[in-house]
Structures are given as structure tokens and as C-alpha cells.
Amino acid sequence: MPEQTRLTPLAVMILATLRESDMHPYELMRLLKERRDDRLVPLQKGTIYHTVARLERDGLLAEVGVDRDGNRPERTTYTLLDAGRHAVEEWIRVELPQIDRQSDFRVALSEAHNLERDDVVGLLDQRRALLVESVDAHRASLAWAADNAIPEQFLVEMQRQAALLDAEVAWQDGLRARLADRSLPWGVAEIPEHLTKKNRVSKETTP
Structure with a gap:
């Protein structure tokens, strides 16, 4: 991961969710909403797609395939790379002990099971x-x-x-x-x- 890259809470949640399975962005958004993670970060389609693109550019996840369901647009599926896994763990290690950044702490706590x-x-x-x-x-x-x-x-x-x-x-x-x-x-x-x-x-x- 480039040294200047700073993961946002949404990026952390996307990467952490990809630990479970490869997914496309729409599926990621649906699963995060099902788990009520929109209590922690805004879950908007455009922001999620933009974040996924940035994470791919930074070498934290990668495309693994494209599929089409009927007349729906093609959906690109992504997989978590080792760099992405390490980035999530590092972010949690930094934020979980903190007491002065409550919003980041809540995300770190919700993803602490990755450690x-x-x-x-x-x-x-x-x-x-x-x-x-x-x-x-x-x-x-x-x-x-x-x-x-x-x-x-x-x-x-x-x-x-x-x-x-x-x-x-x-x-x-x-x-x-x-x-x-x-x-x-x-x-x-x-x-x-x-x-x-x-x-x-x-x-x-x-x-």
C-alpha cells in the first residue's frame, strides 16, 4: 500500500467484508446495509464504487471476473489481496485503542474480529x-x-x-x-x- 494512502472507514469496511468472499460493489453495499453498517458510515452507491476503484488502484483489491444477470449491466467482481488484508489489520490496530476519534473507533470495534x-x-x-x-x-x-x-x-x-x-x-x-x-x-x-x-x-x- 502506498505510504500516503489513508484508509477511510468505508474503505476498511469494504476490505474487511471481502475477507468473507469475492463480491461486486452492489453486493457489498447490499450486505453492509443488511448488517446495518450504515449506522457507522454513509453507504451511497457512488461513494462505494469510487472507493472500490481507489482501493484497486492502490493494490489492495483486484478484479477477478465480470458477470451479467439477464438485462442488468455487467458487474465486476473483486477479491481481497494480501496488501488489503494487512491494511485493514493495521488500521484497526491504530484506531481500536483510541478514545478521541469516536467514529473511527466504532468502525474499528465493528471490524475487530479481523484480529x-x-x-x-x-x-x-x-x-x-x-x-x-x-x-x-x-x-x-x-x-x-x-x-x-x-x-x-x-x-x-x-x-x-x-x-x-x-x-x-x-x-x-x-x-x-x-x-x-x-x-x-x-x-x-x-x-x-x-x-x-x-x-x-x-x-x-x-x-
Whole structure:
């Protein structure tokens, strides 16, 4: 991957979805929408086709065939290259520990299953340390405000953020525990067969 290339969240999701099977852009868009990934990034036809073209230019995916269904336009099918797989993993490793880029973190979390279980645990531990630092900073600020008789009406946003941070730490601790004790199935190999793209398509095409 060229050094100057920076993957967008949509690009990450496209590449990660291609790990399951080769697909054409329309199929990618349909599958992402079925999984409600439009909660995380806008899924517009033009943007998806443009992103796929850029990823092909950057050597992260490649054409593997063209097919036609009846009178519909030809559809080009793409496959994920090793460079694309590595790019997704690298992006997740950078974004998953972060606490200051919430939109990117949500995408990294949704695609974290592309990393090994133990790697995700380690990255979440890094993120927890940052969360705890932020919790401590908010508590210290609130304590200072109380000592200095700052009117509470000026502090409601800080109080809210402190509460959200506490909840975030508690939620993440629960996720980490389930990953560590292996009670949470993890990785592409552990996706139930009826939810895989290959199985879904075969059912759709069965008479």
C-alpha cells in the first residue's frame, strides 16, 4: 500500500467484508446495509464504487471476473489481496485503542474480529489506560469546581462526560473478560454458517 494512502472507514469496511468472499460493489453495499453498517458510515452507491476503484488502484483489491444477470449491466467482481488484508489489520490496530476519534473507533470495534483474540485484548487494555486517565481528569476537575464553589449549571456537560466514561470503562471491562475467558466466539472461523455471505447467497439462488 502506498505510504500516503489513508484508509477511510468505508474503505476498511469494504476490505474487511471481502475477507468473507469475492463480491461486486452492489453486493457489498447490499450486505453492509443488511448488517446495518450504515449506522457507522454513509453507504451511497457512488461513494462505494469510487472507493472500490481507489482501493484497486492502490493494490489492495483486484478484479477477478465480470458477470451479467439477464438485462442488468455487467458487474465486476473483486477479491481481497494480501496488501488489503494487512491494511485493514493495521488500521484497526491504530484506531481500536483510541478514545478521541469516536467514529473511527466504532468502525474499528465493528471490524475487530479481523484480529486475533489476544491482540484485541491487548489493544483494549491500551484503550482502558487512556479511558482511566480521562476519568481521573474529569473527576479532578469536578472536585476542583466543587472546592471553588463553581455553580453546577456550568458543570452539567462535564458531569455527563464523566458518567459516560465510567460506563465506557465498565462496558469495555465486560467485553475484555468475555474475550479473555473465550466465552465470546471470535474471528471469521467462528461466524455461524447461516450468517456467512456464501451460505446466504446460496440460499437466495436456490429454487
